[in-house]
Amino acid sequence: MTTQPLVERVNGIGRERRSWLERHSGKIAVYLALVVFVIFICFPFYYIVMSSITPRTDLFNIPPSYWPSSPTLENYRHMINAVPFLTYLRNSLIFAVGSSVVSVIASAMAAYALARIKFPGSNIVYMLLVMSSALPQIAVLVPMFETFQSFSLINTHQGLIILMSSLLMPFSILILVSFIMQIPVEIEEAALIDGANIVQVLTRMMVPLLLPALSTMTMINFIISWNELLYPLVFAQRDVTKTLSVALVELSSDASTYTRPWDMLSALSVFMVIPVLLLVLAGQRMIIAGLSRGAVK
């Protein structure tokens, strides 16, 4: 204590004199902003969840209620009875899992070739693959529909997976190329010198090294395809392939506010949000790292 220089002691006195509010103003501002931010983000979910457990009659109160007065699960039962919910859920899962797996595998293969093997035109192929994501998917809908008709791929899971995995591919390739570029090439060269063939290098080295990146991309692609509306809306016209997003749109197609089944809509919405919410909670760090790689690259 006695060895403390005078200046610091003076400063210390000054600091102690500041009020608690002054000392913590930065923190308070941050937490205030956080509260506003969280409310801004989460309020719609609160509202949806609340509506889903409010009886249908209470939904049409004026002014609207902000608190579930008499919570009930009636809406869920009603919804599951009204739409072939389990079929749609199965379709959504097949669609999302299939698309994400196919797109990640195909993109990883292409990304390895683009990142590692220099061949004439590789840059052009890379630009072509990545830039093509700018082409609006709706712009190719009509020819795609006619082609699918002639291949009889409409109303099939394969057809939807083909379309969706192709849509996911540019972004996946972009991210995976930047991941692969990070892995030092010397490892592979050493393995090749030691007598491994290229297939061994790919399966025994690149796959384990890339596993985090691959699972990240699978998660991201799963979320994107789970949310996809346009392709299932157009290419799934029967119950055997319709996904939950289509069901949601069809339920809400009623024009009048009074007849629109908001009770069922909110229950279905909750079901649609749960899987992605779980994924986000489980893998937020990886997903954020994966997404921001595309921007910062």
Add this chain to the structure above:
Amino acid sequence: MFDWFDTSVLTLFSTVVITRFWLVAALAALIPAWWARRKNFSAGLVYAIAAGGAIAASEIVHSLIPGATQTFERGETPSAAYTIWTDPSFRADFGLVLILAVLALLVMKGIARLRQDETSDVVSRWRTSAVGSAVVLALPLVAWGWAVGKLLFQASYGDIVLPLIGFAALMVVGGVVTVRLIGWQRNLGLLVLSGVVIALQVWFNSTRGPASMFESNGSVPFYMPLIPIILGALSAPLLVTRWRKQQIVALGWQVGALAWTTAAVGWLARFLGFYDYQNSFAFDLGTVLNAPIRVLTALSAYYYDLVPRELADDVNAANAGKWESTLAVLAGALVLLWVMWRAAALPARSKPRTLADTLERVRHPQFSLSQRRYVLAFSLILPALALRTFTTFYPFLQTVALSVQKYNPAFPPRQYIALRNFEKLSTDLVVRESLEFTILFVFISTFFQVVLGLAIAHLLNANFSLRGFARTVSLIPWAVPMVVAAIGFRWMFDDQFGMIPDLLRRLFSYQGTWLVDPEHARMAVTFVNVWKSTPFAALLLLAGLQGISEDLYEAAKVDGANWIDSLRFITVPMLMPIIVTISMFLLVWQLAAFDLPFAMTGGGPGFSTTVLAQKIYLEINSLNYSYAAAVSIALVIVVTVIGGLGLVALRRSEVSA
């Protein structure tokens, strides 16, 4: 209004298609040569087989082409495709073209053998060269024979005997003189000779009307091919005794080239003159060279079928005399000759490849290292590329094609209507409104997303204990289905039962009717979009923020900068490339956004919140496929322009950063 488009397309067509024909022919000529070289077969045999195959293929194509075998009712006009494919003289010409191609290729092969034949003695060299020259010269001879055969029953020879003798004499004298010259002088001499012949012929024809069935005014007579034949007949013995092999080859080539040049010039003369194919029986190499044009016409008949007939006829008539077409034919013929020459001149493999050898190589491929790399790269990329091609690149081309047609599956005939879809589009008020809204929506959304995103990124970058939680929360709006957000907000914006109007009424006593009033509906949709993507933008910006060194801020603080200064002079300049990237990404991505307005407002009230993508969807739903394609093209153009500007901005920001 867009007739100019068809006119220019047809004009281009006549030139481009002809050029393309020759290029394809040149490429196709490579295949037999390559195969013969691989197998150590006689190239000539392969060429013959290939030509036979081509003739057979033409028959098959003919039977397959729908327009060529159509049946039509009385009074119905047959399509251009039908007319041309069923015309016997056209098919004769087609066969002629193929035979000439075979002959030309045989010549190439003969000359190639001549070139390789370094060790053989003089006699065998003579034989080879004689065969080569003879085949070169047989080209026009066959054409001539063909013509005579055609004319035999229709002509009276009296009118042409005199000029024939006169020209033949001229040929003999000129040929003898010319072949005695050496090097460039000989070339020049041959050219001058042929020029003189042509000039004389044109003059001869112009002094009188088309006197016989053999001529039309300005045309070149059928005995024109005799020029190179006589030249060759004169030169063949001379060649063997006087000159060395290289010179023989050179002369053979010059003669052959001259034959074709003369014929082409003759063809040009006819083309510039008042030439009516149907009524003229004059037949010469000009006609021969005209045959490819007719083949091409047949191939392009589909285009003509698409174009309104009056227009096509006019343009055809106008194009008939175009010198560009002639140039294209000449250039194409030269390219073809060059390719065939080089292909046939390739040295044969030293070791013949047997079937067992091939199988062995298939079983135990021994690629070089670089070949293996390419094979690997190709096979790795192939699935992705194939998928993208199948679902994006190729359908996009189809969309482009669809946008100039009239196609509605409910009203079947699919018609070519040039740019009329775009004409309609430019006057379509819904398209205009939705274009305005799309651009407004996208730019305002992106602006708020980036600005608010930057603020949120600062919050997420601050040092506090719930930071991980905050980052998770900010990922949620991105992860939530757009449909869910849209429908949820639709309910929340509802005038009577919604929460947001209620809150606004209570807190600010604001009485807006949100989804009923167009302006408010637009604001609501934009708001939801900002809500959905701002945290996502914030996360991307956060990654950039984390890349900025803390020292910079410390240094700025020491220099007395406040937070506005450090934002302005450190954060924004350092983040500029990322900001531009994100903005571009958001702009392009949201331009194609479809599900938000679709699920939230359905484009209403009226069309006030209809984005272009949704307009396309509406048109598809009402089965106006071709109009939807035209709107799609407009959308792609907007995306391209904005994306292109974004790329320019990105390059700038990267250079300055």
